[in-house]
Amino acid sequence: MAEKFLIQPDLEFIKDIRALGGESLKKCFQCATCSVACPIAPDNKPFPRKEMIAASWGLKDKLVSSTDIWLCHNCGDCSSQCPRGASPGDVMAALRGKAIEHYAVPQSVAKAVNDTKMLPFLAILPAIVFLAVGLGLKVFGIHWLNFSPELTAEGQIAHGNFFAHWLVDLIFIPLSIWAVAIFALALKRFIADIHKNALADGTTTKEKIEIKPFLMSIGRVIPNILKHKKFSQCGENNNRATPHMMVLFSFIALAFVTGFFFIYLYGLGIHGPYSQLNPVKILANIAGIALIIGGVMLFKQRYEKVGEISTYKDWYLLGIVIGLGVTGMLAQFTRLAGFEFLTYLIYFIHLMFVFHLFAFLPFSKLAHLVYRTVAMAYNDYSERDVKKI
Ligand code: SF4
Ligand code: SF4
Structure with a gap:
């Protein structure tokens, strides 16, 4: 069984994701159409719906250390089918940008x-x-x-x-x-x-x-x-x-x-x-x-x-x-x-x-x-x- 772990929401992270192209993030109402539309997502815990929740909660630690943001190839099928125009493909791209920034040192x-x-x-x-x-x-x-x-x-x-x-x-x-x-x-x-x-x-x-x-x-x-x-x-x-x-x-x-x-x-x-x-x-x-x-x-x-x-x-x-x-x-x-x-x-x-x-x-x-x-x-x-x- 999966372990539970506690993560602190990071409000600055939400702001950054929105500034990096994920400004429509909060429009998501969790219908999961995007995960079904994605031709690449695995059947076991597919993306990008779960990343949309995590991003809107500001779960930075969980997202920057996710393999799924990298398995996404930015093809945009999810964004074109999202009924809310929440642009999950752009959110995934913004998350990748934050992950690069997080791991590359010096961060300045x-x-x-x-x-x-x-x-x-x-x-x-x-x-x-x-x-x-x-x-x-x-x-x-x-x-x-x-x-x-x-x-x-x-x-x-x-x-x-x-x-x-x-x-x-x-x-x-x-x-x-x-x-x-x-x-x-x-x-x-x-x-x-x-x-x-x-x-x-x-x-x-x-x-x-x-x-x-x-x-x-x-x-x-x-x-x-x-x-x-x-x-x-x-x-x-x-x-x-x-x-x-x-x-x-x-x-x-x-x-x-x-x-x-x-x-x-x-x-x-x-x-x-x-x-x-x-x-x-x-x-x-x-x-x-x-x-x-x-x-x-x-x-x-x-x-x-x-x-x-x-x-x-x-x-x-x-x-x-x-x-x-x-x-x-x-x-x-x-x-x-x-x-x-x-x-x-x-x-x-x-x-x-x-x-x-x-x-x-x-x-x-x-x-x-x-x-x-x-x-x-x-x-x-x-x-x-x-x-x-
Ligand atoms: S991003 Fe769009 S398609 Fe995906 S869960 Fe949210 S509202 Fe539904
Ligand atoms: S942009 Fe990423 S998450 Fe969206 S459909 Fe393409 S591969 Fe899947």
């Missing part, structure tokens, strides 16, 4: 990343960091910026001759470690909490989480995530699956490209610019184009979707995705066209977008990639009764 950074008023400061922060590190090194006679960059032996412009690659790596390698460390700390708490929550709810019979079977669950859910199987079950928004897949695969491909060229540069000492016919370069270009197209399609779908609330978190993420793709491709085209000033400028702006991606990944909506994977794996591990796909 999480609040800043999700605060519109902080955007101007965050936008110039990468430039400040680059200049501070670069100028600090200049004091020691180490130069990183060359206002009259030389062309390569083949007569080509090279971004690295203007703005030292090693300075870029000096900043981005610690930033990547920062992102991994924050995720590691957050996931340690998240996994412990979702397990405690599942035991209390009676959705698992496993007493503790064993590492090996849990890793095997991760291995089982990853192919489904890559194939976007859950997305394709959605009725309302299943057209989101294709652009979402394009963006996801672009990021995976670009991570591979970055790793490959890192080995090229530091392992083999081969400096760029690399041939446009290099297979890795071709992959980078395909991924860059797919990132822009996927990002623009997602932007258009959000913009045109009248019944769904889009918040600052959604636009921020789409801005990063499209900004990364556009500046990455333009930095290359302007370099090939020989527009020196323009290519260096665009390259610098591109680095600012990359900085945002690494530094703020664990605090932004993009973190859903990690939390949803872990929640789906936990669901598999806990052997909860789920709808088979």
